Amino acid sequence: MSIQSQTVAEFAITYSRFLDAEGHPTQDLPESLKNADTLRKLYEYMVLNRTFDAKAVALQRTGKMGTYPSSAGQEAIGVGVGAAMQEGDVSVPYYRDHGAHLIRGGSIEEIYLLWGGDERGNDYATLKQDFPVAVPIASQSLHAVGVAKAIQYRKQSRAVVTFIGDGGTSEGDFYEAINLAGVWKLPVLFVINNNFWAISVPLSEQTICKTLAQKGIAAGVSGEQVDGNDVLAVTYATEQALKRIREGHGPHIIEALTYRMCDHTTADDAKRYQPPEEVESYKKEDPILRLRNYLVSQNLWDEEQEKTLYARVKQTVEQAVHAYESIPDQPPTAIFDYLYATLPHDLIEQRDILLANLGAHHE
Numbered sequence: 001m002s003i004q005s006q007t008v009a010e011f012a013i014t015y016s017r018f019l020d021a022e023g024h025p026t027q028d029l030p031e032s033l034k035n036a037d038t039l040r041k042l043y044e045y046m047v048l049n050r051t052f053d054a055k056a057v058a059l060q061r062t063g064k065m066g067t068y069p070s071s072a073g074q075e076a077i078g079v080g081v082g083a084a085m086q087e088g089d090v091s092v093p094y095y096r097d098h099g100a101h102l103i104r105g106g107s108i109e110e111i112y113l114l115w116g117g118d119e120r121g122n123d124y125a126t127l128k129q130d131f132p133v134a135v136p137i138a139s140q141s142l143h144a145v146g147v148a149k150a151i152q153y154r155k156q157s158r159a160v161v162t163f164i165g166d167g168g169t170s171e172g173d174f175y176e177a178i179n180l181a182g183v184w185k186l187p188v189l190f191v192i193n194n195n196f197w198a199i200s201v202p203l204s205e206q207t208i209c210k211t212l213a214q215k216g217i218a219a220g221v222s223g224e225q226v227d228g229n230d231v232l233a234v235t236y237a238t239e240q241a242l243k244r245i246r247e248g249h250g251p252h253i254i255e256a257l258t259y260r261m262c263d264h265t266t267a268d269d270a271k272r273y274q275p276p277e278e279v280e281s282y283k284k285e286d287p288i289l290r291l292r293n294y295l296v297s298q299n300l301w302d303e304e305q306e307k308t309l310y311a312r313v314k315q316t317v318e319q320a321v322h323a324y325e326s327i328p329d330q331p332p333t334a335i336f337d338y339l340y341a342t343l344p345h346d347l348i349e350q351r352d353i354l355l356a357n358l359g360a361h362h363e
Contacts, residue, residue, distance in 0.1 A: 017227035023293025073261030076287035080234030092144040108320035141177035148186035167198020182220035185250035195260035228256030
């Protein structure tokens, strides 16, 4: 017996890039990315990201900072997304988005304080409505949906941008978040940093999906892939997505393909599981070298500018380190100061006990 059927829905996930691994254009650049100052700014912030990042690892190794998650090799994602955001947008990050924080006006000192265990690192001087870094996997996806609902309720032309790693997209929180975002048509952009490793678990053991962007299909959320080592592709895709989101077209997913050229955190040893030949091959995809090659080819960058940039960045990072190491310690009672606007009775009691013990210790 012949069974008749018909296709009731079809979907496609597109992939885009503007620069190949050597920095050669793969297509004509959009007008928004032809401005020389814009291109140089993207390059300079990726260099700043990598320089401060390397210093953070060094601080941890010398006992001056806690466990730290490097973003080495993934700078194009944070910098590209952050560059495309507007001042009124809200960032709801996970722990590898330092580039977005910096290019949007955040400070290096704040990042060092956070990973040094000082809660004052979350009290941003300028980005007052951005959320603090989320270390629990995927919980930030739900926070972003809550913020987006508030923006929608207030009828504001703003967008929420939240980041997540490839491993985080296997969490229930992520699925719940994209489902609700789709149902309510919320103004939120989900950016997936697909660096192919969820700590020691490769992407092939996390999901059978050909792309992570397609996970949004069942939730009614559009999605696309971009070359996450091409900062121009990341910036442009984010600009276009946020424009549609602010116009009321609902949520979107950008899956940025990159590679983690570092340990998952300073508590990890990636050499135990990352094939050395794989790591070596991805060094050729370096996002910083890629954009530099393009700038040089367009006569927009030279060795003198390179030397000046690195000298300036080094000084900036050293000043941030000095500020971080010089800040006075907080009192032990600070552990109670960031929990509630008004402490509940049981925590007041605990705080009083701590104060009494501190007083006894000093007698």
